[in-house]
Amino acid sequence: MKTTCYLARTEIQKLFYSPVPWLVLVIYCFQSSLIFTGIWSQLLKNLSLGYDTSAITLRNFSDEMRGGAFQKISNYLYLYIPLITMGIMSRDISSGSIKQLYSSPITNWQIIMGKYLALLVFCLAITAVTGIFCLYAFYSIENVEVGLVLTGLLGMFLLMCAYCAIGLFMSSLTSYSVVAAMLTLGILFILNNVGTVGLDYAIVRDITYWLSLGAKSTYFIFGLISSKNLLYFLLVSGMFLGFTYIKLSSARQSATKMGNFLKYLAVFLGASLTGVISSLPSMQFYLDTTRSKINTLSKASQEVLSSLDEQLTVYTYSNMLDKGSNAHLALPKYVNYDFDRFANYVRFKPDTKIEYEYYYHKTDNEHLEKQYPFLTDEERLEKLKEINDWNFKIIPFASLQHKADLSSENYRFVRMLETRSGKRSFLRVFDDNWVLPFESEITAAIKGLVTTLPTIGFVSGHGERDSRNEFDRGYNRIAEEKAFRYSFINQGFYFADVSLGNAVPDSISILIIAEPRSPLSDTDRKHLDEYIARGGNLLICGEPDQVEWLNPLTGSLGVEFLKGTLVKPGDKSDPTLSILRPTAASKQFSFHMEEMLKSKNDVLVFPAAGALKVSRDHGFSVIPLVTSDSTEGWLELQTTNFVDDAPSFDPATEIKQPYETVVALSRKVNNKEQRIIIAGDADWISNGEILKQRPKIRTANYYLIKAVFYWLSEGKAPIDTRRAPPTDNSLTITKAGWAWHSFLLKWVLPLAIVAFTAVFLLRRKRK
Template sequence: MFKMIYNIARTELQMLFYSPVAWLILVVFGVQAGILFADNIAGLVSSQEMGYSVAGASMSIFTSPWGGIFPSIQNYLYFYIPLLTMSLVSKELSSGSIRLLYSSPITNFQIIVGKFLSMMIYGLFMIGILFLIVLCSWGVVKDFDWPMVFTGLLGLYLLICAYAAIGIFMSSLTSYQIVAAIGTFAVLMMLSMVGGWWQEYDLVRDVTYWLAMSGRSGKFIAGLICSEDLLYFIIVVCLFLALTIIRLNAVRQKIRFVITLGRNLGVILLVCVLGYITSMPQMKVYYDATATKSNTLTPNSQEIVAKLDGGMTITTYINALDPGASWYAAFHFLKPDMERFDQYLRFKPDMKLKYVYYYDTTANPQLDRRFPNKTLREKMIEVCKIYGMDSNRFMTPEKIREKIDLSGEGNTFVRQIVRDNGQKAWLRIYNDMQRFPSEREITAAFKRMVMELPKVGIVQGHGERSFYGNKDRDYSAFANDKAFRHSLLNQGFDVEEVTLDEQVPVHINIMMIADMRDWLSPEQEANLQQYIDRGGNLFILGEPKRRDVMNKLFAKFGYEMTTGVLVKQDTNLLADVIISYPTKEAADSIAYDFGTMRRYKMAMSTPSVAGLEKIADKGYKETIMFKTDTIGVWNELETTDFVDDTVRLNPAIGEVEKIYTTVVALSKKVGDREQKIVLTGDADCISNGEFGRRVPTVRTSNYTLITGSFFWLSDNEVPIDVRRPPLPDDKVYVAKTGAAVIKWSFMVIIPLLLAVAGILIWVRRKGR
């Protein structure tokens, strides 16, 4: 049997390569792949010569969704395969040679598998062209990521095989080759669309979504082998080969239509069952081939998920009247939304995902203006009409309120995590481009359930900044803004108000004092000193206008704020808006976030800031976290109107031009723990208004002062450390001349050699 299959495959390959079509496709495919490769190499060379990092060069060349070779090739493959498969069976039907095959001792199974084997071998020729590119990349890229790239090649090859199986089936349905090609295109289009069909019905959602072929090789290209995707290609290939065999058997043996239909439906039903089983989280097996395991949860997240014993459900609440965000998880988008938790389902496959649809009052002025005189239900019905939704599936406000109180979340898109032991936590979306929580936020929510996280007490009662309001100078975004990704609330901290009228509660791990206007009473100062003496951590933000008060506090740690306001003459900014830069010491010993700022040349805007100077040794180890520019900054003592007046350096009155420290970290051993303190010369740097400032000449990242400082103050507990090892492929060994050689080799020479080979074989065949 196997010898017959081999003979059929060999015959098909001979006929294929004796025709110009097969060679033309290889030439066009080679030119296309060569152009993509040459462009990507040239881009990396240019970036490297300009001093930019090219870390992840393997990914940039092959797997990047923005111009990578594999994603681009994936989008064009369906153009090539139907042109090859359209004649595999239809030519036998049109020429009548199928009768000769039927009269010979060859089974339909052998015929079809032999023809499919020929296409598998041809697919290897296409992959071989890409392999030449891989070999070249291995020679020019430092620490080339072989496993990831080979996984991408496997995904593309499986996609070619699936397309070939579909093409063979369509070719068996007609004796017209063009019709077979068009039919193949139609089936491929249907398989790319079926994932969006009937998604509103729970019983068929998983099946239709599994049947979709679009994006199936995407995980392979990204360097992840998932058993579901691997089995999908195998099952789809077997499905269409089986349908082809059934079709030929019906013609050859003149089987009744009802029997043939029953066999087809039986095969399709079996495939649906297998697809459903293989797509279950408990049945999936993974292999992450990337160098840094970028498709897998980081070790910290894995450790936390491992502690989540027992059942757990994540319920997504979707308000029809929410201004837009709810439709990310509408009926038609449930499966893509569920995939946001794939990495967690991998390590906790018993986690359940549920969706609840309702309508209730929420802030949506646009909808109010559009339907000013309609009730809530009437507005919901209008919205459902727009999006093609079934309004009967939305719970009324009364019913949803009986089930859960979402008023604290503003009745907006929100997820609630509930463990079987009763523990609960929230997951939200945020007002930024990413919108959905990343691994850092999701794992922080899980971590709340497995350990006691640090509590932050914000001192109030002495004129300090508020963390409840929404004014520019308030700290609501810093502390508890549910829509701000980097707020303490969303990064795993609990925040509460603290007064110093009594001793600071023992559960407070970190205390924040910002822009204090009035000094403490003796009793309050004693309570503060008791917290300091017990080794409590502090985050203290000064303000030049409150120097007299804040210096009393700073003096407890051997520091004071300099006189005046730091200024710099800058045409792009007001003179008192100073740019502070993270130090290497902050990156090395405080938090990795500051290293990220340094790597990407980011800074922090500090408006109306004072410098910090050491005045006494209180036994603390000092780490300067942020400093001003190397030149041009001084402490202005005369000018107060920085809008209309011009600042001028006047050393005679004590104005000093130098590098000033604006943020400092202090630490020392207190008992069995290390006390940590952060002092700043500015309180506006983490205010609501400053997060939105855009500086023309530098990228600012003020929120990093929050994430970095509190990571250190919480003893590296939260925000969650989701770092991965640095990408090793960070250098390209060619310059512009080498890139030009690569361009000509893969865009011209290799395709030309393929064309010459095809012409020689074709001429030789003609001569015979």
């Protein structure tokens, strides 16, 4: 060890007595300062404009899409390291000093480790320069996430350690420093792209994906330390140091080319095998250093997984005749990335298996129908295989080994979750900008395997809104549209049609009565009253023109639908269009409403809404969730044809005041809390309203939808995936203060390193 330290000190002196590392430090510092000050300047601009600036640490250090400093800097590190490592061994080879080392009583490992430790000192110097900007972040960000920043620094340091080991080996192969630098750049390019090699073959794919440097440091930059990625950097560094040892040994002792090749192969296979084994789910350990635990499943998801005591298998069914984006989601070359989508789930349930089935079957693909109208499915598949270079096995649906009933899914891309006992549920992709399911949808699908999901019953038989109706008035999209992310079946609910001609089944958790257009019979009323009396949860939605059928249903609850339609003439073309915000009291009702209130632009939109009059002496606790606008709005009693006539305010019969439009009622019944929602509009969850987009209006009815059904289901669904809110949301510096700080970081700091370098090298030259 003493000899190794002596050699390391000698190499450090050689390294830093040269102007090259100092020049690299200056360039690195200047480039990093430009990146950092640019990010901070934009942040201050966003703060002054009132934009959302939550989670400043994560955004400005980790998130590349939002200008993450660590992500940007790490993309340039491969350019700096070869300039330092190129002469670490080749200099000794070209000068002949390597022969003196060979003839001295110094082992190969002492030579290698001495030089490698010198390189690590330079890496620490790079890290120290980066640390200056981190220290400024600690000073300027209120409640900064120190753990996240330090973990990111660790990831960048480990990446540089791997680069140095690679550069050391490349430098040992030649006496020309420039050639060593080019070889290092070449091998870094290969290791960053080797993950795209042999993806159609599982064994090759596992090895090349593990070897790929790719974005391994990104996990650290996002605050996640995993044993797999930590060991990866150690193994890659050790592998190339082992290669260097074999190279030096071959120079000291004669060995055949085949013998050396076998040694290289043994080291490579040993490191790869160790890496693959360490990547097994049961062998991994994790540490999430972020304050909000963004790299870890939410508590609700962890509880669901802890209840699953059977092995879980995820069958992925890819119909290669599906529309383009879906057909490419789980191609063999993307399988490893697909695994990462379930990494957090495998982390808590290591025995989870993911299987892939590639098949073809006719499905709804308009593009394919137009492009190849006269070809059979087999002929269309052959065309696609030729165009996309698909070399993997694709079989007819009838030949699938593990069949599922995919006809109900229209043979779209879908996953089937199955337990060992045979319980099944579907996990879908969606027709929106994100396509892939979020944690809430994945957990909802798993939850259906371990517990009975709440069932929503849609009352029918009186002209109510139909859960299967696909027209504008229908509720198909929110109830059972498979390609819609927020539909009940994708958020952890079952649904069923309910006839009040019979008693409401005990399996119904929530009953929906949406705009009945005829009176309930005595039998129907009896069964509804029995459901309410036993404490069943209920949602009643009405329209202004159906007051006579609604009030008999809500009278016993202390709620009256008032005659008339809420109007507010103004810039809108339709005066009956109610653009509303939640009440302040809705915060205590649901965290969803609290989230909506934080946004200044999100609004609730109710077309042609009615008003409610709520009595507080019927034994219910009442929370008004939404009220009409208190300025220039009223309940129009006279005008009924809003197409041909314009409403006009009549002070004799009409009052300009806020009216309650959605209220929540609750009381204790049979040792449980009964929950009831009454809404003066039935269109707020209709197909037409969910799909409609209006200029300059940011409709956010989804907040209310999620809040209502989360409350009615007693917190069972949708899945609550909240994490602790970020607290690093503001800066402690002003714009005027930043002008000086920016100048110091961008110019003074690099120039200070230049000045120190000049003084240090001049003093060295004089000596």
